[in-house]
Amino acid sequence: MQNPRNIVIIGGVAGGMSCATRLRRLDEFARITIIEKGPYISSASCGIPYALGGVITDEAKLHVQTVDKIKSWFNVDVMTNTELTSIQRQRKTAVVRDLLSGKDSALPYDKLVLAMGAEAAMPSMKGLDDIASGIFVLQTITDLQNVEKFIAENNCRRAAVIGGGFIGLETVENLRKKGLEVALLEYAPHVFPLLDGDLAVLLDDELRRNQVELKLDARISEIKRSPSSSSNSTLEISLEGCDPVTADLVIVAAGVRPRNTIAKAAGLAVGPTGGITVDNLMRTSDPDVYAVGDMVETHNIVAGRDMPLALAGPANRQGRLVADVIAGRSVQYRGNVGSSVCRVFGKTAGLVGFSTERLDRLGLQYEYVTVHPPHHVAWYPGAEAMTMKLGFEVPGGRLLGLQIVGGEGVDKRVDVVATAMMAGMTAEDLEHLELAYAPPYGAAKDPINMAGFAAGNVLRGDVRIVHAADLVNGGRTDLDQFQVVDVRSVDEYSRGHLRGAVNIPLGELRQRIGELKVDKPVLAYCWVGYRGYVASRILRQGIDTPVFNLDGGFKVVKEEGYTSLQE
Amino acid sequence: MQNPRNIVIIGGVAGGMSCATRLRRLDEFARITIIEKGPYISSASCGIPYALGGVITDEAKLHVQTVDKIKSWFNVDVMTNTELTSIQRQRKTAVVRDLLSGKDSALPYDKLVLAMGAEAAMPSMKGLDDIASGIFVLQTITDLQNVEKFIAENNCRRAAVIGGGFIGLETVENLRKKGLEVALLEYAPHVFPLLDGDLAVLLDDELRRNQVELKLDARISEIKRSPSSSSNSTLEISLEGCDPVTADLVIVAAGVRPRNTIAKAAGLAVGPTGGITVDNLMRTSDPDVYAVGDMVETHNIVAGRDMPLALAGPANRQGRLVADVIAGRSVQYRGNVGSSVCRVFGKTAGLVGFSTERLDRLGLQYEYVTVHPPHHVAWYPGAEAMTMKLGFEVPGGRLLGLQIVGGEGVDKRVDVVATAMMAGMTAEDLEHLELAYAPPYGAAKDPINMAGFAAGNVLRGDVRIVHAADLVNGGRTDLDQFQVVDVRSVDEYSRGHLRGAVNIPLGELRQRIGELKVDKPVLAYCWVGYRGYVASRILRQGIDTPVFNLDGGFKVVKEEGYTSLQE
Structure with missing residues (x-):
């Protein structure tokens, strides 16, 4: 029997842990070692905002697995508080450092799996390096403990969250649950920047209803110790073009950057966004080195190209797939859709x-x-x-x-x-x-x-639609080029309607079709789009001019930031 | 221009209504007539149990559309309280009867759409025809009104529901919400007969927790006015082999039968279950007659054959599809999966x-x-x-x-x-x-x-499984043929385990593998199946005898009716 293979996995959560346990199930004889920078493995990072807010009352629940159990169930060796410092690809060796003792050691590998994740991106702002305390990220359980300690010791009453993506939004909600006043600073014109602005605006309202101070298009210029005697808060964040935001602590959730420094130093190929380049077996440019999770670029099925995707589900499935590949299974990563x-x-x-x-x-x-x-x-x-x-x-x-x-x-x-x-x-x-x-x-x-x-x-061409976004300044077309027909009831029309609209309730449209001119396209609309669609079908078959329906109806105009179209 | 076509649709809910409104959107000029037996159209039958239980407080909400609105929005003529009595296919005429006046009239059609649904099946029992009042079905809003009136006027305290399928279960829940005592009589050995018995048993527990008297394998022999002076209830249902059930009212929800009498009389082909036979354009054996919904057999994708499926979603989509077909669109019904x-x-x-x-x-x-x-x-x-x-x-x-x-x-x-x-x-x-x-x-x-x-x-053959159902009397195999290994903790094992099982906790398995014999297959198990699977992977690679995992673990044994396997 040949010598068992050495598999070294860098990173002990999500992708790394899925890889280790799956590989053990497939191969009882491989030597599997996990290197984890932090003190814990297999921690449920996604629960951290909810632990902060007290929704999860017992932090121990976030430790999904322990080092002992991973050893006893899976015969996997775990080295915690240990960091990768370099990859010696020619010698197939990973050099790691024990963070407690400072001692380096060299681990030979047959296959190396990088599952190092991404680190919090820090926005550029003046003064950041001068602030000794009160600015946090919220990635690890250690971060969580630091934030909780800081809030308790400093009796914090007011927090600022920088970044309105997933983590930022979850953090805001949980800081409010914890009873703090919260300001949310988002660089984009709306929160959840992955969504369209006209949809995300529905979240703005929800945040304001929950007393979150919302600063959109926020350009942070500086952060400093609060100089104002009128403020009880200890930090002041200056914003271009509006009043500064004060807070007792700041949590930065402004996106992540793949941890690529060591991989790049080792000469592994990196994509345009900084993620490690992998093929559909999750192999890097070195076929003995795999990479998974937040640190890689993977195939996006919709875009048809490689892109980063920092989500727990894909990371876990990629780690599992690498185990299959190392075990000689015939599998391929199918790419992401970004759910x-x-x-x-x-x-x-x-x-x-x-x-x-x-x-x-x-x-x-x-x-x-x-x-x-x-x-x-x-x-x-x-x-x-x-x-x-x-x-x-x-x-x-x-x-x-x-x-x-x-x-x-x-x-x-x-x-x-x-x-x-x-x-x-x-x-x-x-x-x-x-x-x-x-x-x-x-x-x-x-x-x-x-x-x-x-x-x-x-x-199928049964209806032609116009979007509210097409009609506002900078849109594709102009409201005035249409004869606009509101097919709602007289009562609904009277409570606000599109600029220049005439009101012909749907039930009267067949009788009153003669009121419409044939020399101008018709834009029909109702509240959500259905009656407008029925009307546009009647008109398409009854009048010799182009007919359009307002997509999503007047509700879009009222609720999604297009009230300039209203009269 | 040619004369507009006459489209006659029999049935004014779900499939019929979807067909009428879709067809009008596609064809502004067809003459569309809906024939509806009851007083209402487009009523939300699915809400009837919830209206009975007071969950839906306003019955008016169940009237999704009115005759007036269907006329004014869609220019569709609706004849309510009107019943189809025969189809004269040679003359392409539907004969209908006004149920209020008793007057018949003949409606010529170019295309006829049958969307008549299914009627409640009545179980055979002695005495059924002698009971003048107190036995109901719950299909229409009129049925609902009759039940509510009867309960109020007779101060009913106790109901029996015959049939534990969807409608029966919803009715039971809502009668309990209304404060009545409820007995549920199901002919099958478990409720929700479409599910496996070992899964449905999880519902039995929920029903009993909610004080529903559950009679499974119920063979009803007779129903009669209660002779017993000790019972306050007015009806008595005799069951073979157990005590009779008494109730003040009985609701029958024992399945449905397609309304096929008129279609059969007209010579349209009917399938083995009594549903009208249709092709993938929802055409009956007469290409000018379509049929949709609960009255037809449609292609089941899983079974690869035609079967009945009495559900609202497919009925609606079939009606919509018929409109497309009549309007000359190129579409095909794709079949059902039975969601x-x-x-x-x-x-x-x-x-x-x-x-x-x-x-x-x-x-x-x-x-x-x-x-x-x-x-x-x-x-x-x-x-x-x-x-x-x-x-x-x-x-x-x-x-x-x-x-x-x-x-x-x-x-x-x-x-x-x-x-x-x-x-x-x-x-x-x-x-x-x-x-x-x-x-x-x-x-x-x-x-x-x-x-x-x-x-x-x-x-992929990575694990071989045995089901608890395989191990009980009449199953495919016998527990005694295995060496049974419980890989849970000592504590878990001590609280009950499979008959004859030895306890080797997963963490000790690699060390204690020598305790197992090679002349007998191993059955490993844990609580839900995961540790058993890990154990079976260790054993597969460490011992030269077949290894199996108990599918779903000991939880299946404890909760799904296999406690005979326990010691």
Whole structure:
């Protein structure tokens, strides 16, 4: 029997841990060693904001596995408080340092797996290096303990969070739960920058309702000890063009950067975003070195190119796949679609694929539809409205992105569309999905079917749509070029309508069609888009001029930042 | 221009209504007439149990559309209180009767759409015809009003529900909510007969916890006015082999039968279950007559044959499709997978595809795996366990069925697998699904991924499994043929274990492997199946005898009716 192989895995959470345990199950004889920089392994980093907020009351629950159990169940050696310092690829050796003793040692490997994650990106601001305490990131359980200690010892009353992505939003919610005043500073014009601005604005409202001071388009210039005697807070963050924000502590959640320094020093190829380059077996440019998780660029199925994706699910599955590859299994990584979900107080935001802002930057030919279905039948108590934007390729209908802001049931619809995307389904295929229905859970025509119907109608040319975003300044067209018809009731119309709109309730449209001119295209609309669509079908078959429906209806204008179109 | 076509639609809910409104959107000029037997159209029948229970407080909410609105928005003529009496196919005429005046009229059609649904099946029992009042079905709003009136006028305190399928279970829950004592009589050995018995038993417990008197294997022989002076109830239902059940009212929810009498009289082809035969354009054997919904047999994708499916979602989509076909669109019905979900008090039961009992009857070559993941990460508060059984074809892995009993998140997993099934995915494909994760919603390895991993391990031959059902009397094998190894802790073992099991905790297995004999196959097990799987991998690589893992672990034995295997 040949000597057992040495497998060295750098990083003891998510991808690294999945790789180690899977590999042991497949190969009882390999020598498997995990190198972990921190004191713990297999910690549930995703729970850290919730532990801060007291939602998770026992921090011990975040330690999913212990070093002893990993040894006893899986015969995997773990070296904690140990850091990789260099990779000697010619000698197939990883040099690691014991952070407690400072002692270096050289670990020979047959296969090396890098699962080192990403580190918090720090925004550039004057004074950052001068602040001795009070500025934190929230990546590890040690970070959590430091923040909790600081809040308790300094009796902090007010926090500032820099960055309004997943972690920032979860941190804001949990700091509020902990009773602190919170300011959220986001560089982009809206929170959750991966979403379109007109959808993310629905989260802004939720944050403000929960007394979060929201600073969007925030350009931080400087941070310093508070000079103002009128402020009880100890730190002051200066912003370009608006008043400074004061706080007793600052948590930075401004994105992450792949930990690539050592890999680069070892000559491994790195992609344009700084992530390690891997093939579909998760091999780096050195076939004996694998890399997984937040530190790599992987194939994005929608974009058709490699991109970073710092999410726990893909990291875990990539680690598992590397174990399969090392064990000689015939597997390939299939790529990502970017499924994500985030709770923001009482709302849930979800995304799979890309926002239309991202699709624009990717240069894809797409259209999108906006629907506002309740998460279950409206007549069953507790129905919560969701706003869905479904993007798809034209003319083929390939699914490119689903964005949702709502309450209950958002995560379900993201997962259904993620599955459809991975299966190569089109937007029209969503019309045909047979989704489970009972009144507490959905509808005979599920929100996903509704989005599919709306998209299918566009793809088949049964309706032409105009988006509110097309009509505002800088948009593709102008409201004044249309004869605008509000097909809602007189009562609804009287409470606000599109600029220049005439009111012809849907039920009167067939009789009053003669009131419309043929020398100007018609833009019909209602509240959410359905009556407008019915109207546009009547008009398409009854008047010899182009007819459009306002996608998502007047609700988009009222709620998503297009009130300039209203009168 | 040619004369507009006459489209006559029989039935004004679900499929019929979807057909009418879609057809009008596609064709502004057709004459569309809906014939509806009852006084209302487009009523939300699915809400009726919840209206009975007072969950839906305003019955008006169940009237989704009115005759006036259908006329004014869609220019569709509706004849309520009107019943189809015959189809004169040669003359292309539907003869209908006004139920209020008794007057017949003949409606010519170019295309006829039958969307008549199914009627409640009545169990055969002596005395049924002699009971003048107190026995109800619960299909229509009129039925609901009759039940409510009867309960109020007779001050009913105790109800019996015959049939423990979707409607029966929803009715039981809502009668309890209304404050009545409830007995549930189910002919099968377990409620929700579409599920496997060992999964449905988890619902039995929930029903009993909610003070429902459960009579399974119930053979009803007779119903009569209560002769017993000791009973305050007015009806007595005699059961073979056990005490009679008394009640003030009886609601029958014992399945449905397609309304096929008129179609059969008109010579339309009917399938073996009594449903109208249709092709993939929903055409009956007469190409000018379509049929949809509960009255037809449609292609079941999993079984590869036509079967009935009485569910609202497919009915609606079939109606919509018929409109497309009549309007000349190129579409085909893709068939069903049978996605369904049902709430039973605090539990949710879901199904897509078939139970293993049904797969046996269909003669498919399959295997299944049982997993018990929490609906979101265990360390986030509120995690609810679910029990999932995933059936798949061997050796190919084609998905054949997912059954789940749990709480939160059951509906999501049913929908994800329904989508995967419609996309033709395999059980192994579920390993790779990228599902959205944040602590309140799921896990980095979602329950669907977990089921996929378990199934994949079986399909790839990495683990051989034995089911508890295989080991009981009448099962495929015998516990005594194995050397049974409980790999849980000493403490867990001491609280009950499989008959004849020795206890070797997983962490000691590598050292104690010599205690096992090579002349007898090993059956390893733990609580939910994971440690047993790890143990079976260690043993497979360390001992020269066949090794098996107990699918789903000892939890299946304890909770799913296999306690005879315990000591």
